Amino acid sequence: MGIIVQNITGNTAMVIWPKMASCADSFYSIMYHPNWNSMLSSYSRKSFQKEERVPASRSSFVVENLTPLTTYIVCVTCQSANPSSDQCRVFNTLEQDPASASNTKKELALGIWLTSSVLLLIIAAILLYGCLHLLCRRRRERLQGRKGTSKQDRGKVGTSKQDRGKVGTSKQDRGKAWTKSAAYASEELSGQSQLMQDTKEKHAGGIQLATIIENPSACKEPIMPTSKSWEQVPTTGQCSAIS
DSSP states (O other), rough: OOOOSSSSSSOOEEOOOOOGGGGTTTTEEEEEEESTTTTOOOOOOOGGSEEEEETTTTOEEESOOOOOOOOOEEEEEEETOOOOGGEEEEEOOOOOHHHHHHHHHHHHHHHHHHOOOHHHHHHHHHHHHHHHHHHHHHHHHHHHHHHHHHHHHHHHHHHHHHHHHHHHHHHHHHHHHHHHHHHHHHHHHHHHHHHHHHHHHHHHHHHHEEEEEEHHHGGOOOOOOOSSOOOOOOOSSSOOOOO
């Protein structure tokens, strides 16, 4: 069985084999292994690191993800049978292509960038959630503080109204007391004025009587009664004043 390995690069190699009549209704098994040593390894199927199955209609396969500057053995069998020496070929991969190396670096950089972008988005989402939660909490505290202040203000307004009512009540009590004191003072003044009038009348009568008694000559002549009224003068020497 003539197996050909061509288009060898640092990471890939194309394997070509002739079609076998025994595999017309089955499949082909492509087995390969790196760092092959024929003295230490056998051609057993278990000795190979990787195995690929290909439909019987195909006669070529591209082996990928190889290591640069490495010796490989590749075998092609029918229906996963153990290979023989004539069904295998040994080849060496080349140095890594600069273009493929740059592509690999680009892919690596792209993967790192995508990973970091996802992490940054997650961190930004967490920070945004924390900020929103903090803002909502402060807003609730402000609203609660405003409600407490308004309640205190209402209590102060009620207290001031009560104080005003007490002041009005005290003013009314003062007005009533002043009215009572004024009435009492007016009553005292009227009583004193009446007492003074009575005292004046008494003193006036006593003065006239004393004058008449001191002047007995005024009583010697009889007093003629007037047309309006008259009083008898006592013979004891006392005279009464005619008003």
